[in-house]
Amino acid sequence: GIQVEQSPPDLILQEGANSTLRCNFSDSVNNLQWFHQNPWGQLINLFYIPSGTKQNGRLSATTVATERYSLLYISSSQTTDSGVYFCAVPHGGSQGNLIFGKGTKLSVKP
Amino acid sequence: NAGVTQTPKFRVLKTGQSMTLLCAQDMNHEYMYWYRQDPGMGLRLIHYSVGEGTTAKGEVPDGYNVSRLKKQNFLLGLESAAPSQTSVYFCASRRVGEAFFGQGTRLTVV
Numbered sequence: 645g646i647q648v649e650q651s652p653p654d655l656i657l658q659e660g661a662n663s664t665l666r667c668n669f670s671d672s673v674n675n676l677q678w679f680h681q682n683p684w685g686q687l688i689n690l691f692y693i694p695s696g697t698k699q700n701g702r703l704s705a706t707t708v709a710t711e712r713y714s715l716l717y718i719s720s721s722q723t724t725d726s727g728v729y730f731c732a733v734p735h736g737g738s739q740g741n742l743i744f745g746k747g748t749k750l751s752v753k754p
Numbered sequence: 755n756a757g758v759t760q761t762p763k764f765r766v767l768k769t770g771q772s773m774t775l776l777c778a779q780d781m782n783h784e785y786m787y788w789y790r791q792d793p794g795m796g797l798r799l800i801h802y803s804v805g806e807g808t809t810a811k812g813e814v815p816d817g818y819n820v821s822r823l824k825k826q827n828f829l830l831g832l833e834s835a836a837p838s839q840t841s842v843y844f845c846a847s848r849r850v851g852e853a854f855f856g857q858g859t860r861l862t863v864v
Contacts, residue, residue, distance in 0.1 A: 675851060685842060685858050692852040730796065732853075740804075741787050741812065742846070742853055744796040 646671045648733055650745035657721050657752050665716040665748045667731035674734065676707050676714050677742065681728040690716070690729075721752045756780055760845050760856035767835040767863045775830040775859050777845030785848045786828040787812075788820065790841040791858075797844060803828055835863045 647670040657663055667676070678690040691698050691705040693714065698705055702721075707714040718725055728749050732742035761776045777786065784805050789797040799812030803822040817839060819831045828847075832839060840863045845856040 677852065679855075685860070687844065687855040687858070689852065689854065732797075740785050740848065741799045741802055742797075746794065746796045 646673070646733060646736060646743055648731060648743055648745040650729075650731060650748050652748060653746070654749045655751070657750065659721060659723060659752055659754050661721050661752075662717070662719045663721060663750070665718070665729055665750075667714045667716070667745055669712050669714075669731075669733050671736065672712070673709065676709075677732050678705055678714070678716050679730045679732065680725075681730065681747070683727055687730075718750075721750075723752045723754055726750055726752050758845055758847055758854050758856040760843075760859050762859060763857065764860050765862070767832075767861065769835060769837060769863060771835050772831070772833050773835065773861075774832075775843055775845075775861075777828045777830070777847075777856060779826055779828075779845075779847040779854075781847060781849070781854070782825070783847035783849045783854075784825075785853075786822065787846045787853075788818070788828065788830045789844045789846065790814065791844060792841050800830065800843075837863045839863050 649668045651666045675694040680688045693707045695709045702719045704717045728747040730747045732744045758779045787802045788800040801820040803809045806825040809820045821829045843859045846853045
């Protein structure tokens with residue numbers, strides 16, 4: 645089945661710094677999602693981004709489907725950005741469930 | 755519009771006890787899923803449903819059963835809980851494209 649790899653696994657930033665998180669996937673996909681799991685465990689939808697670039701405030705994401713990767717950019721990081729960031733792509737079969745990477749754990753220090 | 759709602763949020767069970775987790779969505783989505791999240795493992799699919807009255811096994815179905823009697827509800831049952839089922843459980847739903855997750859249920863089996 646499709647494999648999803650995220651890097652780096654851990655990232656520590658000082659407040660105000662910028663960062664780039666990467667998601668590689670092993671097969672062609674027709675959509676991709678980025679999630680933020682906050683310290684309370686909630687999974688928050690960040691982007692639904694099959695291809696191209698989207699922006700939402702300080703966050704933006706780019707998916708290059710032909711090269712099988714996606715990037716999540718966080719600018720001017722804040723302590724509230726801490727948590728785990730997951731990317732997920734759909735299973736190739738008819739059930740349509742998402743296959744998740746193992747996540748990038750981000751810690752933003754004040 | 756509540757999205758995806760899981761009940762309960764927390765539960766402690768003794769080994770051998772049974773329980774049912776309820777997932778309700780108000781977005782008229784066809785597809786619904788149950789995942790479990792364990793430390794360092796990301797999210798893994800337990801069971802899924804592609805429509806009312808249908809269910810199917812996912813990646814880690816052993817020890818769980820599901821039912822989808824109504825389109826808006828997807829129930830996950832544990833008939834005889836085991837310590838290995840200690841985990842955080844997430845329900846998700848989608849129609850076409852973007853998936854949305856509930857807030858999670860933290861289950862501890864002692």
